[in-house]
Amino acid sequence: MQISMKCSVAVHCLIFIHExxxxxxxxxxxxxxxxxxxxVVIRNILSALKKAGLITVPRGTGGAELCxxxxxxxxxxxxxxxxxxxxxxxxxxxxxxxxxxxxxxNIRKVLQSPYQKxxxxxxxxxxxxxxxxxxxDFHRLVQQxxxx
Numbered sequence: 001m002q003i004s005m006k007c008s009v010a011v012h013c014l015i016f017i018h019e020x021x022x023x024x025x026x027x028x029x030x031x032x033x034x035x036x037x038x039x040v041v042i043r044n045i046l047s048a049l050k051k052a053g054l055i056t057v058p059r060g061t062g063g064a065e066l067c068x069x070x071x072x073x074x075x076x077x078x079x080x081x082x083x084x085x086x087x088x089x090x091x092x093x094x095x096x097x098x099x100x101x102x103x104x105x106n107i108r109k110v111l112q113s114p115y116q117k118x119x120x121x122x123x124x125x126x127x128x129x130x131x132x133x134x135x136x137d138f139h140r141l142v143q144q145x146x147x148x
């Protein structure tokens with residue numbers, strides 16, 4: 001079970017966008033430099049975040065900005081913007097129901113309920129975590145580093 005790296009890159013970008021407000025125009029190249037990702041990957045992530053209504057990106061000039069307060073953006077919203085299959089992409093069930101084995105024929109039904117409980121629990125937790133709480137953690141860590 002893994003949340004794709006796109007989600008962590010998206011959070012990185014959103015924190016960067018928040019921190020750069022009024023200081024620098026945030027472009028895909030600047031975010032690519034910060035994240036270590038290809039600018040095309042960054043543009044795809046920004047496009048998904050824009051489509052979800054989390055950011056605005058003026059055409060041509062760049063300069064991404066948050067559309068709403070970080071306290072209103074949840075980790076689940078960020079994840080959902082990037083993963084069109086939603087939580088189903090977290091835990092997969094291998095295709096084997098066509099096999100003559102009774103276990104293979106029924107494993108999907110056996111796993112549906114426990115996997116759904118896991119997905120619901122993850123979603124519930126991700127809905128509690130806000131971009132603001134992650135920004136606050138970032139500020140705490142930067143402050144600690146400057147005091148060492």
